[in-house]
Each structure stands twice: as structure tokens, then as C-alpha cells.
Amino acid sequence: MSKKTEAAIKADPDVPVIWTTRDFAAKPEQLLRAHTDPELFAQWVGPDGTSTRIEQWDARTGGSWRYVSVHDGTEYGFYGCFHEVRPGRIVQTFTFEGDPDGVTLETLWFEDLGDGRTRLRAQSLVDSFESRDAWLLSGMESGVNDGYAKLERMIADGAV
Secondary structure (H helix, E strand, C coil), rough: CCCCCCEEEEEECCCCEEEEEEEEEECCHHHHHHHHHHHHHHHHCCCCCHHHHHECCCCCCCCEEEEEEEEEEEEEEEEEEEEECCEEEEEEEEECCCCCCCEEEEEEEEEEEEEEEEEEEEEEEEEHHHHHHHHHHCCCHHEEEHHHHHHHHHHHCCCC
16 A cells, blocks of 8 residues: 655745645656646646646746636636746746736745655745635645646656
């Protein structure tokens, strides 16, 4: 029986930040590719039972993105800008179209642990404590863990 790997998701008590950390049996380059290749990203992002349609994707410093997730027939749009894309790090904005005033600044780090393992650390700076807490109560944890489990299977299958 294998143990399910889950992300550690923590709220910072002093600033409206969510910290997410998860280890993968993958190289940093593989995780960077999974986050920047639109075809790969659409296959793993989001909770189980959700499909994703990429509408715009320019994964380079200064580029932008937009995708739509569909769950139970309902569409949810998300968009943002890639402020920095480089080996080991992505900095981007993230906005849910249902809350267009709530822009989040996300930084992802891909830390090489050696032996083909990488630690993904993400920092999501939300505009307020209320928004941060709403994210945490929205089902974010299951979406993150379902998505990363799909990504882990893709890596194991050689798709990434």
C-alpha cells in the first residue's frame, strides 16, 4: 500500500500569504515544464473531475495566460501575467474572474533535492486576510492535492 503524498499548506499569521510545499520524484526542469507547457498544465491542474481549456498561454517573462476550468458543467475563468519565468522559479499573478479585484502574486521555487527529487515551494500573497481565508475555505486544499497527484502520475508515466 502506497502512502498518498500531500502538500503542506499553511497560512502566515502576520501577512495574507499562503505557503504550499510538496516534494516530487522529478527534476526541477520537469516541474518547470509542467507549469509552463500549456498542454501539460491543462492535464493536471485542479481537482479531480475538472477539465481545463487553455485560452491564452505565453509562458515567458512578460507573457500572460488565461484558462477556463469546467466542473459539473460550470466554467471558472482564471488569468494572469508571467512576471518572471526562469530555471528554478516562476513569478506570476493569478486572478479568479469571479473575484476580479482579488489579484494574487505567486512565486514558485523548484528546489533540487538531488537523486531526481525536487521540492516545490509556492508563496501566494493575497490582497487581504479575508481573501486568503476564503481561498483556504474554498476547497483549495483538495484542488492542490488532486492536481499534484495527477502531475505525479504524469511524471511517473514519462509524460513530463
